[in-house]
Amino acid sequence: KRLKRYSCIGLLHFFFNAEDGQHHDHPDRCDGIEFDAIVPDENGVTYFFKDNHLWRGFTGSAHFFNHTFKELDDHHIGHIDAAFRMHNPDSEDHDHIYFFLDDKVFSYYNHTLEEGYPKEINKVFKEIPSHLDAAVECPKGECVTDSVLFFKGHVVYTYDISTKVVKEKTWDHLPVCTSAYRWLEHHYCFHGNSFTRFNPVTGVVEGTYPKDARNYFMMCPGFGEFGHGGNYQPPKCSDVKLDAITTDDEGKPYAFIGNSDILWAYMSFLWIVISFWKEVTEGVDAVFSYTDKLYMIKGEQVYIYKSGAGYTLIEGYPKTLKEELGIDGPITASFVCPSEHTVHIIQGSKMMDVDLTATPRAVTSEVPLSISDIDAVLCDADGVKVYKGSQYYEYASPMVLAVSRIAPVPQNVPREILGCQD
Numbered sequence: 075k076r077l078k079r080y081s082c083i084g085l086l087h088f089f090f091n092a093e094d095g096q097h098h099d100h101p102d103r104c105d106g107i108e109f110d111a112i113v114p115d116e117n118g119v120t121y122f123f124k125d126n127h128l129w130r131g132f133t134g135s136a137h138f139f140n141h142t143f144k145e146l147d148d149h150h151i152g153h154i155d156a157a158f159r160m161h162n163p164d165s166e167d168h169d170h171i172y173f174f175l176d177d178k179v180f181s182y183y184n185h186t187l188e189e190g191y192p193k194e195i196n197k198v199f200k201e202i203p204s205h206l207d208a209a210v211e212c213p214k215g216e217c218v219t220d221s222v223l224f225f226k227g228h229v230v231y232t233y234d235i236s237t238k239v240v241k242e243k244t245w246d247h248l249p250v251c252t253s254a255y256r257w258l259e260h261h262y263c264f265h266g267n268s269f270t271r272f273n274p275v276t277g278v279v280e281g282t283y284p285k286d287a288r289n290y291f292m293m294c295p296g297f298g299e300f301g302h303g304g305n306y307q308p309p310k311c312s313d314v315k316l317d318a319i320t321t322d323d324e325g326k327p328y329a330f331i332g333n334s335d336i337l338w339a340y341m342s343f344l345w346i347v348i349s350f351w352k353e354v355t356e357g358v359d360a361v362f363s364y365t366d367k368l369y370m371i372k373g374e375q376v377y378i379y380k381s382g383a384g385y386t387l388i389e390g391y392p393k394t395l396k397e398e399l400g401i402d403g404p405i406t407a408s409f410v411c412p413s414e415h416t417v418h419i420i421q422g423s424k425m426m427d428v429d430l431t432a433t434p435r436a437v438t439s440e441v442p443l444s445i446s447d448i449d450a451v452l453c454d455a456d457g458v459k460v461y462k463g464s465q466y467y468e469y470a471s472p473m474v475l476a477v478s479r480i481a482p483v484p485q486n487v488p489r490e491i492l493g494c495q496d
Contacts, residue, residue, distance in 0.1 A: 100136040101127055104294035106267035106286075111157035111208070112255040116169035116183065118327050122292075123253075125153045133293050143173075145187035151175055156253070158209040162220050162235045177204035199224075201240040202231055210254035210261060212274045223261075223274060225251045230277065245277035249284065255291075311487070316450040316461045318361040318407065322368065322381055327452070330358050353377055353387055360408040360450075362417055364430055369417075371395065374403040399428050400436035411453035411472065418472050420448050425476060441476045461487060 101107060101124055111123040122129040127136040140146055146154075156174040160167045170188070173180040178192040179199070195202055199222075208225040217223075217232070224231040227250055232241045249270055251263035261274045268284035269291070288297040318330040351370060360371040368385060370377040375392040376399065379385040395403040399417070407420040410430070416438075419426045423446040427439045450461040458469040465484040469475040 101125070103129060103136070103292055104288060104297070106288065108266050109253040109264055111154050111173070112253045112264060113157040113171055114159050115171060115185070116159070120255075123154055123157065126151075129292075132291060143182060143185055143187075146173070146180070156206040156209040156224070158211050158222055158254075160222075160235070161211040161213045165235070172198075172209070174206050174209065199233055200238060202233060208251040208254040208263070210256050210274075212256070212261065216256075216259060216261070217274055221274075223254065225254060225263075243277065245272075248272055248277055248279065311464050313464075315463045316487070318358050318370075319450045319452045319461065320361045320363050320368070320409070321452065321454060322363050323366055328361070328368075329450075330361065351377070351379060351385060351387075353392070359403075360405050360420075362408045362410045364410050364415075364417065369408070371403070371405060371408065398435065400434060401426060401428070406448050407451045409451040409453045409458070411458075412455060418451070418453075420451060422446070425472075443475070444479045445475075445481050 103109075103122065103124070107124050109122050109124055112120065113123075114120045119131055121142070123139060124136070126138055126140070128139040128142060129136050130142070154173045154175050158172055160170045160172065162168050167181070169183070171182045173182065174195065175192075177195055179195045180192045181188040181198075195204055195206075202224050203226055206224055206226055210223050212221045212223055212232075214220045219237075220235045222233045222235065224233060228244050228246050228248065230243045230245055232243065234240070248263055249265040249268075251265055253264040255262045255264065255269075260271055260280075262269045262271050264287065265284070267287055269287050270283040270285075271280050272278065273280060286297065288294040314331060316329055316331060319327065321327045354370055354372060354377055356372065358370050358372050362369050363381075366381050367388070368379045368381055370379065374394050374396075376395055376397075377392045378388045378398075380388055395401050395405070399419070401419060401421075405419050405421045408417055410417050415429065415431045417428050417430055419428060419437075420443070423443050425441050425443055426437045428435050429438050432438075445460060445462075445467065447462055448460055449463065452459045452461070453472065456468075458472055458475050460467045460469065460475065462484075464487050466487050467482045467484055469478065469482065
């Protein structure tokens, strides 16, 4: 990996493609690829990098990375050494993506290079060496503090984001990681076309590893143990609708589809619901997140799970909707906006508000909606998204949703959320 630096061949390949507009050979990750980096963006979409190509999400073909991160091409980059997404909610750098090549670091937000970058690595991350092999974020609770793990050979540098103190360790028992990835509060070292799960504090390998990445992190013919991969064919986007969607306190989205045990989590990864929420085996009607808890609603029942390294059903649950929220079910959708304490409940063509800080909880307001047949609703920093079938409608706030009498122009739901193909 360290022998492949600025790639003139990769640049020529790009120019020829751009000129003739024809399809040229792109790498196929199902052939078994050693990735240079794996990193999610601020929206939770995961990117896999190899040389001057990337894959967006866990399905689909490769593209040149300068189509997505355009300024990389301005610096004649044929590949990257490592990448990670910053996890530091108290900093303006939160959710920024950092790319590393040789002794330089590039900082991106919203797929745009920040002014003043690239910079020398040691100007941004003191005591971190050049020519890295991999990097991955490690939030507080999984590491002692909000940290970043940098890998070079068997040496791991744990960088404390707040104090900027670096602790150096040698993990000879772990394979040399060419990329690293954090998924569902677990950390993975990718090497060759395999991966190994490890404890980010001790480096201890957890479970039986290595495992072939094609069985878990992409859909490949002939691979896959849990319903993804193998002969699985994603449905057409026009045939799919969301049952429920929410984001956790870290902003990671979870989208529920179907009435069986399939969950698309973190924007386009097929998983098994009962692996994390074994009490919920027949799908969900609505979900929302509040104060490190995930509320899952099915029929008249509310299941509340404590988040963390996995999810644990809180003792005493499920309870009825009437006991927990002061309403009768069933309901259509539910959502809580960031930093707010009100859950908005959609029931048919009306919206009810419930104050989550009140005891007992009860409906504080009820309004009719002009939009009907709602499948799911998500509220984030950009506003409210109302999902109907394979399309969604954007509103600036819950209040705008309540008073609007004309629906906004519908937009197509990204296939990464629906887990479908066009």
